Amino acid sequence: MEELIAQLGNATFENYVGLESGYTEMAYQLSAHVLTLGYAVMLAGLLFFVLTMNTVKRKFRISNVLSVVVMVSAFLLLLVQQQNWLSAFQYDTSTATYMLSSTDPGDLFNNGYRYLNWLIDVPMLLFQILFVVTLTTSSFSSVRNQFWFSGTGMILTGYAGQYYEVTDPTLYFIWGTISTLFFFHILYVMKQVIDQGKEGAPAKAQQYLGSIWTLFLFTWMLYPGAYLMPYLFSFSAEPALSEAAVVGRHMTYTVADIGSKVIYGIFLTLAAQEMSKAEGYDWETMGEDATAA
Ligand code: RET
Numbered sequence: 001m002e003e004l005i006a007q008l009g010n011a012t013f014e015n016y017v018g019l020e021s022g023y024t025e026m027a028y029q030l031s032a033h034v035l036t037l038g039y040a041v042m043l044a045g046l047l048f049f050v051l052t053m054n055t056v057k058r059k060f061r062i063s064n065v066l067s068v069v070v071m072v073s074a075f076l077l078l079l080v081q082q083q084n085w086l087s088a089f090q091y092d093t094s095t096a097t098y099m100l101s102s103t104d105p106g107d108l109f110n111n112g113y114r115y116l117n118w119l120i121d122v123p124m125l126l127f128q129i130l131f132v133v134t135l136t137t138s139s140f141s142s143v144r145n146q147f148w149f150s151g152t153g154m155i156l157t158g159y160a161g162q163y164y165e166v167t168d169p170t171l172y173f174i175w176g177t178i179s180t181l182f183f184f185h186i187l188y189v190m191k192q193v194i195d196q197g198k199e200g201a202p203a204k205a206q207q208y209l210g211s212i213w214t215l216f217l218f219t220w221m222l223y224p225g226a227y228l229m230p231y232l233f234s235f236s237a238e239p240a241l242s243e244a245a246v247v248g249r250h251m252t253y254t255v256a257d258i259g260s261k262v263i264y265g266i267f268l269t270l271a272a273q274e275m276s277k278a279e280g281y282d283w284e285t286m287g288e289d290a291t292a293a
Helices: 002-008 013-020 025-051 058-088 112-131 140-162 169-198 203-234 243-278 288-292
Strands: 090-092 097-099
Touching: 002 013, 013 058, 013 097, 013 243, 025 058, 025 097, 025 243, 058 112, 058 243, 112 140, 112 169, 112 243, 140 169, 140 203, 169 203, 203 243
Parallel strands: none
Antiparallel strands: 090 097
């Protein structure tokens, strides 16, 4: 390990695996495909959010606009993330694996693009729900500021921590813990927003809001899981340098991204449609009466 650390320093564990054992065809390709799925879904989501814009009342449309912003930024950053994976490791016929070249490694692999993408997306995803629900007791600007403060605090501390996942586990866990405190605050505020939003909402919209909370809790928890991945696989004080952990991290991030950005946005659109209908804006029958007449 010491020798590897001298060669790779604060690079993330994906590079350590790439230098030590390399990636088998299956692990390398699976990672590439999962990363590709990630940005492809964002482009599909972009179309969905643009095309469903008119299905909700005007006052809810900012939620769709924010989903569009999230889709564009996630599409671009996940594309770059996938390109980073492809260029970091080269096929080596002598070992039949994809290796980090020890003589000419070029740009190393890093998950940093994701973190910077979250810096845009996390505040947008948190603000988005505020344009669908009506808060009963909390004030809009106070909730917005708390989301903004804890969202960026969580990401920046996590970004600092991920550099130390191999070289300094203590520092990595300290940053991770600080980040988790911000995360708990976000969960607390979001629960309040959803509970208040349910009050007075039509029954179906209440159901969607309930699903949004479950989805939110599950998908947002996957991110700290992905951060911890090398330790979840080793279950010790040293990170596991295993390709399974690397593939596991790519998959976890991708499932989390699709759930927390795309499915979340779809559920918010569905909730807004129900709320629009309750206020007399029913897009399903709109315009058809005129044609019939
Ligand atoms: C980090 C560091 C370790 C501790 C925790 C983290 C939480 C990250 C989360 C990210 C959510 C990102 C989303 C992106 C969508 O575009 C930073 C990994 C708690 C919750 C929703």
